[in-house]
Amino acid sequence: MSTNMLSIKDVSYCYTGRKISTLKNISLNIHKQEMILIAGRTGCGKSTLIKIINGLLLGNGGGKFTGEVTSKGFNILTLTPEEMGLLVGTVYQSPDDQLFAMTVEDEVGFVLENHGVDNEIIKKDVKETLNRVGLSGFEKRSIHALSGGQRQRLALASVLINKPQILILDEPVSQMNPAGVREFLDLLKELNEEDGITIIVVEHRVHELAKYFPRLIMMYEGEIIYDGDINAAWSKVGDEIKYGLREPQNVKLCRNLALSNLTSKTDEVINLIKNECFVDTAKCNSILEKRERKVVLEAKGLSYCYPGAHSNTLNDINFTLYQGETVALMGYNGAGKSTMFNLIAGLTDLTAGKLRLLGGKVTDNAHKLGFLRQDPDLMLLADTVTKEIYWHNKNLDDAKIIELMKHLDLADKAEDFPLALSKGQRLRVVLAALLARQPKLLLLDEPTTGQDQQSLLDIKNIIRAYTAKEGTVFFCTHDVELAAEIADRVFLMGEGKLIAQGTPQEVLTNKDLLLAGGLSIPPMLKISEGINIAQCVTVEEVSRHVHKAIMGRSR
Amino acid sequence: MSIKQLWEGADSNSWMTRLDGRSKLCILFSVAILAITIDNPRTLFLLFSGTLLLHFAAKTSIYKWQVFALLLLLGLWGSMVSQALFFAQTPRTPLVMLISPDFPLLGTLTNGLFIYQEGILYGAIQGLRSSIMLSLGLLICWNSDPRQLLKALVAWHLSPQVAFMLVTALRFLPVLASETGEVITALRLRSNSKIDRQSTWRHLPYVVNPLLARCLRRAQTLALSVVSRGFFLTSNKKTYDWPQKELIMCSIIVLVVVLTVSSKIVYLASEQGYYVGALRYIYDWTKLYL
Numbered sequence: 001m002s003t004n005m006l007s008i009k010d011v012s013y014c015y016t017g018r019k020i021s022t023l024k025n026i027s028l029n030i031h032k033q034e035m036i037l038i039a040g041r042t043g044c045g046k047s048t049l050i051k052i053i054n055g056l057l058l059g060n061g062g063g064k065f066t067g068e069v070t071s072k073g074f075n076i077l078t079l080t081p082e083e084m085g086l087l088v089g090t091v092y093q094s095p096d097d098q099l100f101a102m103t104v105e106d107e108v109g110f111v112l113e114n115h116g117v118d119n120e121i122i123k124k125d126v127k128e129t130l131n132r133v134g135l136s137g138f139e140k141r142s143i144h145a146l147s148g149g150q151r152q153r154l155a156l157a158s159v160l161i162n163k164p165q166i167l168i169l170d171e172p173v174s175q176m177n178p179a180g181v182r183e184f185l186d187l188l189k190e191l192n193e194e195d196g197i198t199i200i201v202v203e204h205r206v207h208e209l210a211k212y213f214p215r216l217i218m219m220y221e222g223e224i225i226y227d228g229d230i231n232a233a234w235s236k237v238g239d240e241i242k243y244g245l246r247e248p249q250n251v252k253l254c255r256n257l258a259l260s261n262l263t264s265k266t267d268e269v270i271n272l273i274k275n276e277c278f279v280d281t282a283k284c285n286s287i288l289e290k291r292e293r294k295v296v297l298e299a300k301g302l303s304y305c306y307p308g309a310h311s312n313t314l315n316d317i318n319f320t321l322y323q324g325e326t327v328a329l330m331g332y333n334g335a336g337k338s339t340m341f342n343l344i345a346g347l348t349d350l351t352a353g354k355l356r357l358l359g360g361k362v363t364d365n366a367h368k369l370g371f372l373r374q375d376p377d378l379m380l381l382a383d384t385v386t387k388e389i390y391w392h393n394k395n396l397d398d399a400k401i402i403e404l405m406k407h408l409d410l411a412d413k414a415e416d417f418p419l420a421l422s423k424g425q426r427l428r429v430v431l432a433a434l435l436a437r438q439p440k441l442l443l444l445d446e447p448t449t450g451q452d453q454q455s456l457l458d459i460k461n462i463i464r465a466y467t468a469k470e471g472t473v474f475f476c477t478h479d480v481e482l483a484a485e486i487a488d489r490v491f492l493m494g495e496g497k498l499i500a501q502g503t504p505q506e507v508l509t510n511k512d513l514l515l516a517g518g519l520s521i522p523p524m525l526k527i528s529e530g531i532n533i534a535q536c537v538t539v540e541e542v543s544r545h546v547h548k549a550i551m552g553r554s555r
Numbered sequence: 556m557s558i559k560q561l562w563e564g565a566d567s568n569s570w571m572t573r574l575d576g577r578s579k580l581c582i583l584f585s586v587a588i589l590a591i592t593i594d595n596p597r598t599l600f601l602l603f604s605g606t607l608l609l610h611f612a613a614k615t616s617i618y619k620w621q622v623f624a625l626l627l628l629l630g631l632w633g634s635m636v637s638q639a640l641f642f643a644q645t646p647r648t649p650l651v652m653l654i655s656p657d658f659p660l661l662g663t664l665t666n667g668l669f670i671y672q673e674g675i676l677y678g679a680i681q682g683l684r685s686s687i688m689l690s691l692g693l694l695i696c697w698n699s700d701p702r703q704l705l706k707a708l709v710a711w712h713l714s715p716q717v718a719f720m721l722v723t724a725l726r727f728l729p730v731l732a733s734e735t736g737e738v739i740t741a742l743r744l745r746s747n748s749k750i751d752r753q754s755t756w757r758h759l760p761y762v763v764n765p766l767l768a769r770c771l772r773r774a775q776t777l778a779l780s781v782v783s784r785g786f787f788l789t790s791n792k793k794t795y796d797w798p799q800k801e802l803i804m805c806s807i808i809v810l811v812v813v814l815t816v817s818s819k820i821v822y823l824a825s826e827q828g829y830y831v832g833a834l835r836y837i838y839d840w841t842k843l844y845l
Binding site: 051054056084085088089090092093094096097098100101102103106110111114115158159162345346347363364366367370371373375377378379380381382391392393419433434437 | 572699700701702703730734737738740741742743744745746747748749751752753761762764765768769772773776777779780781782783784785786
């Protein structure tokens with residue numbers, strides 16, 4: 001662990017045309033066989049740091065670089081980007097954007113071809129590498145025929161074949177469901193332990209990845225504000241909202257209960273609670289509030305089959321959505337969640353069944369709902385944020401729009417170009433444009449994917465404010481914690497069927513259902529079982545059963 | 556089959572896919588020169604039929620044939636109709652009178668609207684030229700790995716950077732096609748009326764911004780990815796042998812092109828007064844078939 005692979009000393013970088021440096025006096029050492037997680041808010045300089053580490057900004061990056069980057073004693077400024085590729089391999093966020101060939105074997109062998117390696121050796125290495133990433137037998141497969149997870153593995157294999165000593169992955173799991181995330185991270189851990197590769201991952205989902213990465217580097221406005229043991233990070237940078245660190249639920253619970261140690265390990269939290277708190281083991285079932293509410297959406301026997309497909313993507317789906325409620329739709333990638341949203345929005349026609357929206361046909365009322373697609377960037381088309389909100393919304397009340405922009409923290413961005421804003425801001429602009437029309441139902445397809453902690457909080461607040469005004473939110477997510485926190489009900493999908501619907505306490509505490517839906521078991525469920533209280537899925541629920549035994553302990 | 560799948564390359568099993576990139580580009584360039592050189596509609600039609608036969612041999616899917624047929628019809632008939640109506644050269648023979656020159660206002664303004672026989676023929680020639688290129692272009696696009704064409708261009712000593720830029724467009728065709736659909740869907744979702752929600756055409760003027768922004772971002776990632784995988788590394792690059800059979804085939808095609816162009820040049824020279832009696836068989840052949 002002590003061999004130094006890469007040393008970055010006092011590095012600053014300022015892009016051409018910018019006044020403020022994106023990286024400011026960064027210094028860090030990367031050791032052999034380390035697993036490092038880099039986190040921080042959108043725009044804090046993570047991507048620039050990656051480009052410094054993989055050498056793409058050194059020498060010919062077009063900006064002003066100062067400092068020193070060395071590997072095993074020699075300055076890597078002397079290496080070309082291609083030579084750097086032998087030292088550092090990089091897997092970018094979207095596998096679709098980096099794959100170049102048509103078949104799996106050609107893609108993986110691309111780098112060796114470029115280095116003039118013999119065909120027979122390339123074939124052998126391709127086979128071995130594909131085997132390593134779990135794509136054995138896919139050699140002749142078209143890259144377009146692979147699933148999202150398989151494409152991510154292919155992107156990894158295409159870099160791995162070069163046998164890099166450091167592997168960098170930029171938000172590799174942002175679009176995966178929890179089961180997919182676990183499999184992918186297990187693979188990374190295996191590569192780290194067996195092949196001795198140093199792994200650096202940039203991700204917002206720190207709460208899910210924490211157990212795999214002993215070292216955390218936190219960035220804020222171009223500086224490293226924390227570099228060290230991930231378990232010590234919670235007490236040092238975890239409670240500062242501005243840093244945008246998304247703590248694991250276990251840490252939040254420790255903080256909430258003012259336990260003597262902040263830890264993400266479930267066993268340790270259980271022991272701490274048992275030793276330091278009074279636990280009320282009386283089981284009290286949560287009572288679902290029953291109110292007379294207007295039906296917003298009603299689905300009966302909903303089925304859908306894609307043209308040319310042999311089987312239905314959706315099968316006999318039945319549910320009702322009521323005014324003012326928030327419902328989470330969860331399940332595996334490819335379970336049919338997006339298809340369901342497309343049907344509700346009237347983008348595709350049903351194969352069988354009935355769907356009534358706002359008391360009428362979907363075709364008549366679809367324009368009255370707001371639908372935020374998975375990639376909000378595709379919905380941005382105007383030159384300024386104000387124009388974006390007014391697009392096709394000419395008759396809006398100006399005062400309401402100003403209020404809406406203030407509420408979404410966009411007031412000072414009114415004249416900015418929407419596509420040049422940060423990821424979270426871009427999402428809020430689209431939401432503002434949708435909310436300006438005051439839709440009765442808001443469909444959100446994975447709204448928190450790739451968003452930092454601050455944006456996540458913003459989205460939660462927007463949803464709460466909207467439902468408080470009797471709006472209905474139906475959102476798709478893989479984030480169990482988010483669903484448990486803001487959803488009134490959870491729908492779980494598996495293989496085109498609705499396998500469960502109920503309150504988060506009913507659905508998210510059933511381990512068989514969670515497994516069937518490709519979801520992870522909420523940490524609070526394990527904790528509640530460990531301390532023998534009613535099954536809980538949120539920190540607040542556990543806190544209701546657990547009280548501090550020692551009075552006056554400081555946080 | 557989705558719009559995205561339409562622009563994705565076929566599986567590697569097809570013989571057309573397996574052809575060396577240089578052979579594909581050589582055929583494409585040669586046929587392009589032939590299509591420009593030849594003026595005879597029958598020969599052009601034969602050349603066009605030849606490209607269709609290649610599609611049959613490459614087992615182009617029914618869906619792709621449908622798209623191909625639509626594009627062909629639009630191009631061929633569009634060219635013929637427009638030339639038939641607006642053919643300006645003389646002599647011209649009116650076949651049908653659509654608007655009489657005596658017709659109030661329109662007749663006076665247009666001096667009458669006719670369908671001209673020579674216009675149809677001229678339109679057919681132009682339409683066949685574009686159809687030949689469309690047919691062969693689609694065949695290569697549907698059966699080529701961008702990497703394969705990249706290797707071909709680099710083997711011909713084109714700068715790797717320029718070659719990459721040329722081929723990136725091909726790589727992004729499926730993505731662009733699918734994202735155009737996505738953007739239009741997104742724009743429909745931004746509409747607040749039933750008519751706008753169902754319309755596609757109304758949103759077309761707005762697709763450029765989001766598409767361009769996405770393409771720039773994607774192109775940057777792809778460039779970073781291939782750079783770090785050593786694509787621009789020239790020192791160790793292997794030279795790939797052009798398969799013997801393909802090389803012979805391409806040599807024959809190039810020879811045919813050279814002969815065709817040469818005979819056309821000497822024929823045109825003869826029309827300018829540079830007549831050589833010994834070449835009269837070539838003049839006859841060129842007049843009949845080219």
